[in-house]
Amino acid sequence: MLQRKIPLAMVFVFGVISTLQYFVPHPLSQQYYDTMLKWMIGVGSMAIFLALVSFLRHHYVRLRKKEHAPYSAVAILSFLFMTLVGFIGGMGPGSVFQKMFYYVQAPLQATMFSLLSYYMASASYRAFRAKSFEATLLLITAFIVMFSVTTFGNYVPGVPKALEWIMAVPNMASKRGIAIGVSLGSIATSLKIILGVERNWLGG
Amino acid sequence: MHISHDPWIWIAAILTLAIFSFLYKDNPFFKMAEHIFVGVATGYGFVYTWNNGIYPNLLRPLFVDHQILFVIPFILGLMYLSVVVPKFAYFIRWPFAFLLGVGSGLSIPLAFRASLVEQIKYTILPNPHGMSMGLFINALLILIGVVTVVLYFYFSTPHEGVMKPVTKVGIVFLMVGFGASFGYTIMARFSLLVGRFEFLLGNWLGVLPWLR
Numbered sequence: 001m002l003q004r005k006i007p008l009a010m011v012f013v014f015g016v017i018s019t020l021q022y023f024v025p026h027p028l029s030q031q032y033y034d035t036m037l038k039w040m041i042g043v044g045s046m047a048i049f050l051a052l053v054s055f056l057r058h059h060y061v062r063l064r065k066k067e068h069a070p071y072s073a074v075a076i077l078s079f080l081f082m083t084l085v086g087f088i089g090g091m092g093p094g095s096v097f098q099k100m101f102y103y104v105q106a107p108l109q110a111t112m113f114s115l116l117s118y119y120m121a122s123a124s125y126r127a128f129r130a131k132s133f134e135a136t137l138l139l140i141t142a143f144i145v146m147f148s149v150t151t152f153g154n155y156v157p158g159v160p161k162a163l164e165w166i167m168a169v170p171n172m173a174s175k176r177g178i179a180i181g182v183s184l185g186s187i188a189t190s191l192k193i194i195l196g197v198e199r200n201w202l203g204g
Numbered sequence: 205m206h207i208s209h210d211p212w213i214w215i216a217a218i219l220t221l222a223i224f225s226f227l228y229k230d231n232p233f234f235k236m237a238e239h240i241f242v243g244v245a246t247g248y249g250f251v252y253t254w255n256n257g258i259y260p261n262l263l264r265p266l267f268v269d270h271q272i273l274f275v276i277p278f279i280l281g282l283m284y285l286s287v288v289v290p291k292f293a294y295f296i297r298w299p300f301a302f303l304l305g306v307g308s309g310l311s312i313p314l315a316f317r318a319s320l321v322e323q324i325k326y327t328i329l330p331n332p333h334g335m336s337m338g339l340f341i342n343a344l345l346i347l348i349g350v351v352t353v354v355l356y357f358y359f360s361t362p363h364e365g366v367m368k369p370v371t372k373v374g375i376v377f378l379m380v381g382f383g384a385s386f387g388y389t390i391m392a393r394f395s396l397l398v399g400r401f402e403f404l405l406g407n408w409l410g411v412l413p414w415l416r
Contacts, residue, residue, distance in 0.1 A: 173349020
């Protein structure tokens with residue numbers, strides 16, 4: 001009862017009411033929508049505690065292993081420091097929290113992602129072999145896109161126009177087709193969840 | 205050369221170099237920087253979520269504005285922590301049930317209107333005020349592309365007979381779309397790389413005069 005039936009009933013009741021409220025032009029319906037949005041953000045945000053428990057438990061276990069201990073200690077200390085400066089000093093302009101974001105988190109994140117350019121370059125060298133018509137098409141399109149966003153590519157006649165056409169016509173058609181497929185899939189999955197056909201989210 | 209005297213710039217530069225050291229091989233400097241990133245990003249996420257999610261949407265309405273109904277999402281939120289006690293771990297399904305129910309319910313009409321009806325509308329009626337021959341051909345190509353791409357993802361019928369050439373055309377449009385996405389992704393990564401070198405050579409070492 002508590003383990004499966006109540007969660008399934010909750011999904012059904014909240015799902016049906018939330019779907020129907022869209023079609024009911026009444027202040028109560030709007031009030032329900034506003035309240036549910038707040039509740040969803042609130043409940044969804046509380047999941048951060050689950051993430052924190054998982055994070056701290058993972059690194060606490062690793063603290064006992066000699067080879068991982070210094071790194072996990074650094075991860076926990078960095079987390080505690082960032083949390084403390086955030087709650088004590090605030091998040092405003094000029095705060096230590098903001099400086100930590102701009103001079104620690106942002107550079108680390110940007111450098112991590114920029115590293116991928118090396119690996120993508122080497123991977124694409126191996127993958128971009130025009131073995132078939134489709135692979136050739138992908139290769140040519142990627143080349144035009146990459147070339148046209150460089151300074152030099154902008155001055156080659158026809159290249160900016162070609163990029164414009166690729167983005168506005170074939171790329172738009174494929175993205176639109178995918179978007180239609182995704183929305184059909186999401187509607188079908190939502191219905192299956194509400195009606196209790198899809199129950200994988202309940203776990204074992 | 206005008207090396208920066210700002211300690212924050214030095215911290216950012218040392219961390220940047222530590223991450224770049226991975227290009228040689230996995231090493232303690234990279235691992236240390238990686239774990240600093242994990243810790244700092246988790247802390248940032250926690251403080252941000254508390255200030256923009258939990259407090260204004262849950263704690264303030266309940267404990268400051270005394271809106272008693274907000275006790276329901278508050279209790280649902282606390283149920284996440286039931287995983288700590290294995291005997292009561294199943295209570296974690298309740299907040300998930302709430303989020304899935306409301307999320308699915310709200311998303312059905314929105315997905316139907318915004319993603320389905322609007323996309324189909326602009327595919328069939330690209331410009332109601334008339335158009336040139338070139339624009340007409342482009343609109344026709346978009347229509348053919350959308351229909352063939354959607355049919356390519358239709359797996360209830362085998363891609364044989366009439367479906368075979370149709371889905372082949374769909375693949376052509378998909379490959380162009382993937383090529384464009386791939387090209388943009390690579391260039392976005394390269395622009396980040398250029399940004400990091402600008403920071404190291406300009407903001408830190410002061411070699412680039414326009415970034416001192």
